[in-house]
Amino acid sequence: MTQSVVVQVGQCGNQVGCRFWDLALREHAYVNKRGLYDDAISSFFRNVDSRNSDGGVHAVGGRIQHLKARAVLVDMEEGVVNGILQGPLREVFDSTQLLTDVSGSGNNWAVGHMTYGSAYRDLIVDKLRKAAEHCDCLQCFFLIHSMGGGTGSGLGTRVLSLLEEEFPDVCRIVTSMYPSAEDDVITSPYNSVLAMRELTEHADCVLPVENQSLLDIVNKINVMSHGGKPGLMIRSGSTVTSGQGVLGGAEKPFDSMNSIVANLLLNITSSARFEGSLNMDLNEIAMNLVPFPRLHYLVPSLTPLYTLADVSVPSRRLDQMFSDAFSKDHQLIRADPKHGLYLACALMVRGNVQVSDLRRNIERLRPSLPFVSWNQEGWKTGLCSVPPVGHSHSLLALANNTCVKPIFMELRERFNKLYRKKAHLHHYLHVEGMEQSVFSEAISSVTALIEEYHHLDVTSTRLTPDVARLCIAT
The missing domain is CATH 3.40.50.1440 (Tubulin/FtsZ, GTPase domain)
Structure with a gap:
C-alpha cells in the first residue's frame, strides 16, 4: 500500500x-x-x-x-x-x-x-x-x-x-x-x-x-x-458545507x-x-493530464455542492451530477472550460456508480466539450466504491483546459498596475537576497505561460508541427 x-x-x-x-x-x-x-x-x-x-x-x-x-x-x-x-x-x-x-x-x-x-x-x-x-x-x-x-x-x-x-x-x-x-x-x-x-x-x-x-x-x-427555492434545502450534517451542514451563527x-x-x-x-472497481493511482493524474510540463494547472469542479434533501441513485440524478461537473457554477475557479480547449480531463467518481454509467455520460457530454485535435480521447477515469459520508455518490472533475488563461491574464494586469508605479517594491527589495530581477523573471514566466495556452487555442483546429514549441521535453 x-x-x-x-x-x-x-x-x-x-x-x-x-x-x-x-x-x-x-x-x-x-x-x-x-x-x-x-x-x-x-x-x-x-x-x-x-x-x-x-x-x-x-x-x-x-x-x-x-x-x-x-x-x-x-x-x-x-x-x-x-x-x-x-x-x-x-x-x-x-x-x-x-x-x-x-x-x-x-x-x-x-x-x-x-x-x-x-x-x-x-x-x-x-x-x-x-x-x-x-x-x-x-x-x-x-x-x-x-x-x-x-x-x-x-x-x-x-x-x-x-x-x-x-x-x-x-x-x-x-x-x-x-x-x-x-x-x-x-x-x-x-x-x-x-x-x-x-x-x-x-x-x-x-x-x-x-x-x-x-x-x-x-x-x-x-x-x-x-x-x-421551493423544495430545496441543505441536508443536515453535509460535509460539503460544514460540520453543522449550514452556516450557523458562530460559523464564519x-x-x-x-x-x-x-x-x-x-x-x-x-x-x-x-478500494474501487477502477482505482486511479495518484501518479496517473500527472501522467495522463499533463501533456506539457509547464501546463499543469488543473481546473477542479466538485459535485454535489448544492446538496438537496434526498440524493438518490436514480439515473436521472446521476446524469445530472455529471452535467453539473461541467457547469461553471461548480468550478472552484471563475472559469468556464466550455469556452476553453481541453487538453485532457479526469473524472473521479465515488459511490454506487457503474463503469457503464461513467462511459455513457462521457459519450453524452463529449460533443459539447472541445478537445484538442490530437487528444480527442483524453479522458482519465476513476471509480472509488466508498462515497462521501451522507451521500450516495460524488464526482470530482479535473480539467486541463486553456480557460485558466484569463485568470492568469487578470492576475498579470493587477501585478502590472502596482509594478508600473513601483508601488510597495521597497518592502521586497529590503529583504536580503531579493533583487528587482526576480520580479522581471516572475512576470516573464507568467506571460510565457499565457502565451503557451494562447498558442494551443489558436492552433486548436489542426495538428501542426508548431506544437513542439511548447517545450515537450525539458
Whole structure:
C-alpha cells in the first residue's frame, strides 16, 4: 500500500488541512467500524502506540492504537497551529510535525521565501524526511497553501522547491488558494505572481482554487438553506458545507469555504484511501493530464455542492451530477472550460456508480466539450466504491483546459498596475537576497505561460508541427 504526506503552509494551508484531517477521520470511522488499522487508514495515517517512547508503529491485533496524520505543519505565525493543538485534532499531530515562528511574513513573499526559507531550510527538510521515513512506499506530497499572503506564497513555494530537491521522484500535487480582486492584502498581486513562477517550475500538478468562487458557492448554499427555492434545502450534517451542514451563527464564511477545498482533497485522495472497481493511482493524474510540463494547472469542479434533501441513485440524478461537473457554477475557479480547449480531463467518481454509467455520460457530454485535435480521447477515469459520508455518490472533475488563461491574464494586469508605479517594491527589495530581477523573471514566466495556452487555442483546429514549441521535453 502506498502512502502520501500532506504539507500545510501558512494560515490558510493549515486551516484547510485541519478540515481535511477532520473529514478524513470521519470517513474512515464510518467505513471502518471495527477499529482495525488497515491499508485504507495507513495511506494517510500512522498507527502509533502512545506508550512507546520511541514513537514507533505498534499495533496490537491489528487494532488502532493512536493515529498520527502523515503531515507537516508550517506557519510563521503560531496562532492557527496553536489553535489546532488546542482543538479536537490535537492528538493527531505531535511536536515533531510542527514548525512555527511568532513574527509572520508581513504579507511579503520575499520574507517567506528567502528570509524564513533560508533560516528554516534544514529544519523543514528534517521534518519532511522524518515524515517520508514513516512511509513504506511514499507516493505523493500534497502541498496546501495560499497565494496572496507572505508565508503561504513565499515559504510555501520554497517548501515546494525543497520537495523537488530532496524527493525528485515523488509526485508533488499543490492546492493553491488564489486571492480575489478585492483581496484585503494590497501586495497579493506581487505575492501571487512571484509564487506562480515557482509553481510552474517545481510542481507536477497545481489545483488552483479562487476565494471568490468559493465565496459565491457558499453564498448560494446559504440562500438555499434559507428557502431560496421551493423544495430545496441543505441536508443536515453535509460535509460539503460544514460540520453543522449550514452556516450557523458562530460559523464564519471561510469555514465553509475551507470545507469545500477539503472535500476536493477527499475526492482526489479517495482512490488512495479506499478500494474501487477502477482505482486511479495518484501518479496517473500527472501522467495522463499533463501533456506539457509547464501546463499543469488543473481546473477542479466538485459535485454535489448544492446538496438537496434526498440524493438518490436514480439515473436521472446521476446524469445530472455529471452535467453539473461541467457547469461553471461548480468550478472552484471563475472559469468556464466550455469556452476553453481541453487538453485532457479526469473524472473521479465515488459511490454506487457503474463503469457503464461513467462511459455513457462521457459519450453524452463529449460533443459539447472541445478537445484538442490530437487528444480527442483524453479522458482519465476513476471509480472509488466508498462515497462521501451522507451521500450516495460524488464526482470530482479535473480539467486541463486553456480557460485558466484569463485568470492568469487578470492576475498579470493587477501585478502590472502596482509594478508600473513601483508601488510597495521597497518592502521586497529590503529583504536580503531579493533583487528587482526576480520580479522581471516572475512576470516573464507568467506571460510565457499565457502565451503557451494562447498558442494551443489558436492552433486548436489542426495538428501542426508548431506544437513542439511548447517545450515537450525539458
